[in-house]
Structures are given as structure tokens and as C-alpha cells.
Amino acid sequence: MTDIVNKFGKIIVLEDDMVSSPYFLKFMNDALDLYENEDKVISIHAYAYPVKKSLPETFFLKNPGCWGWATWKRGWDMFESDGQKLLDELIKKRLVKEFDYNYSYRFSETLRQQAEGIKDSWAILWYASAFLSDKLTLYPGQSLIQNIGFDGSGVNSGISNIYHVENSNMDVRVRKIELIENEKAQKETEKYFRSIKTKSLKRLLWKLHSLKKRVFGKKIKK
DSSP states (O other): OHHHHHHHSEEEEOOTTEEEOTTHHHHHHHHHHHTTTOTTEEEEEOOOOOOSSOOOSEEEESOOOSSSEEEEHHHHTTOOOOHHHHHHHHHHTTOHHHHTTTTTSOHHHHHHHHHTTSOOOHHHHHHHHHHHTTOEEEEESSOSEEEOTTBTTSTTOOBOOTTOOOOOOSOOOOOOOOSSOOHHHHHHHHHHHHHHHHHHHHHHHHHHHHHHHHHHHHHHHO
């Protein structure tokens, strides 16, 4: 990837477990052109979380994401591969709460596991690099990417449908917008993260309940 972005000055990244909307490439190329010389914008992201409320046609978040994305050489040059250095800086600047969307998703724990060699995630390094550099990423209001890697075939992914979205079949108008994180989008994303945490807990409790019934049911029959 580094060789490609150094050669061409920009790159669009799409992994083999991503299904794109017909308007994916147009959105990416339009945004890459429009924000090419805007230092505050570090990347473009085509996946949008399935939040409950409608969002603007385009908006900014501090999380660059990793599912159908694009950046420029100037953006990728900010990538820091030392997870411990990034984690230490988050703690020193007291930014863990914001980094974790008000503790709704444990991104900092993923970063810690990456730093300790428990997980191998370039995506968390990319997020922390962009976040600590106070950069923004442009998102579409409706997703232009589906991640189908949650059928158990994707790397670092189990079986789940919590990230499922229907790709938009609408052209996205890319235009200059205010260079700040969209407060509504940030709050809706936080709510979404809290909702999937609740769903995960309910699934765990149901599994434990089912296991208890099987184990103790067998003992009673004997």
C-alpha cells in the first residue's frame, strides 16, 4: 500500500470481503479531488454505520474507518505503527474517553492489545494516528459499502449481522462542508455502539442460559 500511495499520491482501498454500491468509486474519486489540498481531511470512508436517525448527505467524523476507504500520501504519512506510543499519548492527553466514543466502544482496549502483540490490527493504529493528529474523515449519509466478512470468513471477524447495511443506490453529491466533526453523527454512532454492546451481552446471557439448561438437564435425567 505504501508503495502505491507514494507512486500515485492517493489510493482507494477495498478488501475482498467488501461489496460496493455502483456509486462507490464516483464518491471516492469526487471526494479525493475536492479535499486533496485540505490538510484537515485525512481520508474518505464509504461505509456508514446503520444508525437509527438520518444523517446529512456527507459529514465528518474523527474515526477514519477501514471498510472501503481512501487517502492521500500526506494522510498516510501520518500513520504511526507504534501502538504503545499512540496509547501512551491518548492517556497522557486524557483522550481515552473521546477516543472510545464516551466509553461506548473499547477502541483503546483494541489498541492496548495491538501494542502488546495480542491482536494484529493496522486499522486501530490508523484510527489512533488520525485521532491524535486531530484530522477528519468524510463519510456518506448512507453506506456505499457492505462488509460481508462477518460470515466467519473475514480476518479478525466472527459471525455477526450487527454491521449489516444495505448499499445506497443513490449518487452522493460531494461538496465542501464545514471542517468539524458532525455532532449528530458522532452521537448517533455512539448510540449505535452502545446498542451493539447490549445485543452482545444479551447473546452471551442467552448462550449461558442454554448451556446451563443442557448441563443441568442432563444431570437431572440421570
